[in-house]
Amino acid sequence: MDAVILTGGKGLRLGKVSKKTPKVLIKIDKKPILEHQINFLEKNNIKNIWILSGHLGQKIDYFLNKIKNRKININHLIEDSPLGTAGAIKTLEGKITTDFLVISGDVMFDIDLESFINFHNNKKDSIATLCVHPNDHPFDSDLIDIDTDGKVKKLLIRKGKTQPKNRVFRNLANASIYTFNPKIFKYIQKNRKCDLEKNIFPKILESKQNIYAYNTAEYIKDMGTPKRLKIVREDYQSGKIARQNKKNKQKAIFLDRDGTLNMQDGIDDVRFNDFKLFPFTIDAIKKINQSNYLVIVITNQPAIAKGFISEEEIELIHKKLETELGGKGVIINGIYYCPHHPER
Missing domain, CATH: 3.90.550.10 (Spore Coat Polysaccharide Biosynthesis Protein SpsA; Chain A)
Structure with missing residues (x-):
């Protein structure tokens, strides 16, 4: 080649x-x-x-x-x-x-x-x-x-x-x-x-x-x-630079989303228009970015299977999260969510 x-x-x-x-x-x-x-x-x-x-x-x-x-x-x-x-x-x-x-x-x-x-x-x-x-x-x-x-x-x-x-x-x-x-x-x-x-x-x-x-x-x-x-x-x-080549084993910190990075009103599902980060979120993730750890966000979203929220809106929420963090020079290396019903 x-x-x-x-x-x-x-x-x-x-x-x-x-x-x-x-x-x-x-x-x-x-x-x-x-x-x-x-x-x-x-x-x-x-x-x-x-x-x-x-x-x-x-x-x-x-x-x-x-x-x-x-x-x-x-x-x-x-x-x-x-x-x-x-x-x-x-x-x-x-x-x-x-x-x-x-x-x-x-x-x-x-x-x-x-x-x-x-x-x-x-x-x-x-x-x-x-x-x-x-x-x-x-x-x-x-x-x-x-x-x-x-x-x-x-x-x-x-x-x-x-x-x-x-x-x-x-x-x-x-x-x-x-x-x-x-x-x-x-x-x-x-x-x-x-x-x-x-x-x-x-x-x-x-x-x-x-x-x-x-x-x-x-x-x-x-x-x-x-x-x-x-x-x-x-x-x-x-x-x-060399250390981050994926042929090398990487270290990561896994973070929950709702109630950890962003505010959640009781047990209600977080919606796009109401999505709001905690005041400490940006500084906390920035400290991880400055370390040798990747930042991975994981979140359970059974509301998708229950029909309360669409996957399209979940994706928009995650885009909003990445946009707000990116504007402050902060990055997330991956976001993963589980859309399944907890009882099925």
């Missing part, structure tokens, strides 16, 4: 740090993030990489020449003018003829790549599989709404720089790590600037073709702002 690394971004949000240095060459513990990504791919037996760049591409080329003596084959293409994430990928049509990986060059991550690829391969009708995850800044991220099988139902693209304030959502952010079927090339116009999120993924869904989302709690974080760059560097130094 080939892999593609997109390195054409200018990194404007990083300010002076990326003015003369491509953001993919910014160092995380003495190595550029691009080198970390190449090392990850090499470790996972990827044999051929395509690096697509534009802005300050000659500096990237110089760096690649310094590390070229390795087992992995590295191809570097520099675009003459910006083509966007999708337009750049279109230049590889005919060069790549089987399923391939695509990674944004500003993302620091450590995932079980075999599991991600197997998920994609098991979805025989998938044009694209997106890696998604809960993150601590969902309002300035592109979000994904999925069904129970992981099929993408809706793309929640930012309006301007942020999500609409009145929107409730699952905190599933596009992690900018993908597996594509080569059929995706036919959805991209040649020599036309276009982006995957804004132009190509909507086009695929409009044509009634399928996109799937691989939901993971593993470490994935873009370092596109000074604050996030600082966090990534700290997380690498502490070993957190």
Whole structure:
């Protein structure tokens, strides 16, 4: 399987740090993030990489020449003018003829790549599989709404720089790590600037073709702002990035929902319009996020089987929970509910 690394971004949000240095060459513990990504791919037996760049591409080329003596084959293409994430990928049509990986060059991550690829391969009708995850800044991220099988139902693209304030959502952010079927090339116009999120993924869904989302709690974080760059560097130094790979055993805290995270009026079922967190909930979960534990919410909802509330409303309540927490930089790694009747 080939892999593609997109390195054409200018990194404007990083300010002076990326003015003369491509953001993919910014160092995380003495190595550029691009080198970390190449090392990850090499470790996972990827044999051929395509690096697509534009802005300050000659500096990237110089760096690649310094590390070229390795087992992995590295191809570097520099675009003459910006083509966007999708337009750049279109230049590889005919060069790549089987399923391939695509990674944004500003993302620091450590995932079980075999599991991600197997998920994609098991979805025989998938044009694209997106890696998604809960993150601590969902309002300035592109979000994904999925069904129970992981099929993408809706793309929640930012309006301007942020999500609409009145929107409730699952905190599933596009992690900018993908597996594509080569059929995706036919959805991209040649020599036309276009982006995957804004132009190509909507086009695929409009044509009634399928996109799937691989939901993971593993470490994935873009370092596109000074604050996030600082966090990534700290997380690498502490070993957190490698530790969260799901090949390693993970620790988790399981939390009940009603009466633990949110208020409950006696024995009455909690409804969407009445859902309200306790004042201490956000700070409590934030402390867990800062530890080495995952946060899993579990809840019995027999009112579904009794016909008092629909599963659709339960899902809306959980979206409201994730929205309120996400707005404060707090995440939940999973929510599970039991809809069954206690006596049947």
